[in-house]
Amino acid sequence: MEVNMGLKIGSQPLNIGGQAVEAVANTFTTARVNLPLNTLERQVFVVTDMLFDSETPDNVAAGGSRVLAQCTKTQETAMLSINDPNVIGFQNQTIVSDGAGACCSFENTAPGHEYSTGNPKTDYITVISTPDFFVSVQGTANVTTSSTSIRLRGFMAVATADVYAALVTEELNA
Secondary structure (H helix, E strand, O other): OEEEEEEEEOOOOOOEEEEEEEEOOOOOOOEEEOOOOOOOHHHEEEEEEEEEEOOOOOOOOOOOEEEEEEEEEEOOOOOOOOOOOEEEEEEEEEEOOOOOOOOOEEEEOOOOOOOEEOOOOOOEEEEEEEOOEEEEEEEEEEOOOOOEEEEEEEEEEEOOOHHHHHHHHHHHHH
């Protein structure tokens, strides 16, 4: 069965997960997640669903705290915005407190907290063409360390030579 862009499905749906845990509170931390791709056969991973599970920020009196999480195709040294082509997904959880005990929390996740394309045979979030992806977390104004876990669901596919070359070039040069 053919999928968009010169890709041929090569596996049943797979779940691949990763986790990043801050070593010290409020520091950018990233973790590499290996993908079992066979680059000699031009194998890629087509991401069809994504789920973030991040720790809630600490409720700090008279202030705000947050936990940022991201999943990227390449190793980064800081948090990126969702408009960066290497970002697969991004999550921002924020708690704002007035100091008198009242607080309000906000969460925004792109492409969505639990994002599914609905029909993985005709739609997808992204295609990963190198044998790893990265999960990152960073807290702000938290007392304790933060962590995030992510689960990507998708399938292995074999790309035509020209499509594979374009995907690898885009991923490495973006």
